[in-house]
Amino acid sequence: MPFQCELNLDCLLSVGSFQLFMNTIRYYPLAGLAFLLIYFWRKDYFQKFRIQSKDPVRSKIVFEIRQSAVTLFVFSLIGFSVFVLSRVGILKRNLYGDPDMYGGIPYLIFSFVLVTIWHETWFYWAHRIMHHRKIYSWVHLTHHKSVNPSPLAAYNFSFTEAIFEALYLPIFVQIVPMYFPLLIFHTFYAMILNIYFHSGIELYPKGFTDHPVFKWINTSTHHNLHHQKFNGNYSLYFNFWDRIMGTNFPYYEESFEEVVRKKESFVLNKNTIIQ
Numbered sequence: 001m002p003f004q005c006e007l008n009l010d011c012l013l014s015v016g017s018f019q020l021f022m023n024t025i026r027y028y029p030l031a032g033l034a035f036l037l038i039y040f041w042r043k044d045y046f047q048k049f050r051i052q053s054k055d056p057v058r059s060k061i062v063f064e065i066r067q068s069a070v071t072l073f074v075f076s077l078i079g080f081s082v083f084v085l086s087r088v089g090i091l092k093r094n095l096y097g098d099p100d101m102y103g104g105i106p107y108l109i110f111s112f113v114l115v116t117i118w119h120e121t122w123f124y125w126a127h128r129i130m131h132h133r134k135i136y137s138w139v140h141l142t143h144h145k146s147v148n149p150s151p152l153a154a155y156n157f158s159f160t161e162a163i164f165e166a167l168y169l170p171i172f173v174q175i176v177p178m179y180f181p182l183l184i185f186h187t188f189y190a191m192i193l194n195i196y197f198h199s200g201i202e203l204y205p206k207g208f209t210d211h212p213v214f215k216w217i218n219t220s221t222h223h224n225l226h227h228q229k230f231n232g233n234y235s236l237y238f239n240f241w242d243r244i245m246g247t248n249f250p251y252y253e254e255s256f257e258e259v260v261r262k263k264e265s266f267v268l269n270k271n272t273i274i275q
């Protein structure tokens with residue numbers, strides 16, 4: 001595995017290219033595919049799932065694609081720097097390649113749950129701080145240029161915000177040792193969910209946000225509303241921090257139901273026409 005080599009030119013080249021390749025090769029094709037499916041190839045099919053009826057603006061999409069490259073570069077740079085710092089002894093070497101270390105499956109599950117909770121907490125509070133008026137314009141404004149985001153807005157961050165978005169992971173790994181493939185999987189599902197939250201479509205069913213269990217999970221509508229209205233709905237995977245801190249938009253559940261109702265009436269109208 002690329003993180004296991006020692007500090008020499010070959011090793012640095014392989015770690016650097018792994019970082020760039022892994023980040024870039026999974027993001028652009030997946031976010032691009034989601035974009036093409038929803039807004040071009042299967043536009044008619046996905047119309048009923050759309051949260052906002054207008055298409056994302058072309059110039060904004062070009063901006064999102066360009067700015068995502070900045071984010072991918074920052075993510076790779078941080079991964080590379082963490083590797084170097086761990087080799088010169090400044091950071092701990094806490095990534096491991098043997099799944100049976102630390103007791104196997106129970107520890108893998110434990111570290112996976114913990115990194116998810118930590119990411120959620122880091123994201124919520126960092127996001128709230130980034131909305132402070134003294135910081136907002138030079139850190140977070142770039143991300144909010146997309147009022148009607150496309151899947152390619154998932155990594156639309158300023159250089160500074162990209163650093164904050166990535167920093168939670170090296171901090172976590174300094175405290176909790178992680179199985180390297182599990183860490184890659186964590187970053188992968190975080191990216192997939194992020195693309196979904198910016199896709200502009202809602203796939204969850206009616207009643208999701210009122211359900212005693214599912215209401216704690218975030219929907220695509222939740223983050224889409226954040227892009228439309230700015231000061232509320234800050235959380236990431238779960239609707240935990242927003243609920244207990246009272247920062248959900250008061251009309252969140254209502255807006256979600258409206259999006260789902262639109263989908264149902266779309267299907268109903270289509271069936272009526274066919275009959």
Ligand SMILES: [Zn+2]
Pocket residue numbers: 143149153198223227
């Ligand atoms: Zn966003």
Ligand SMILES: [Zn+2]
Pocket residue numbers: 127131140144226230
């Ligand atoms: Zn925000």
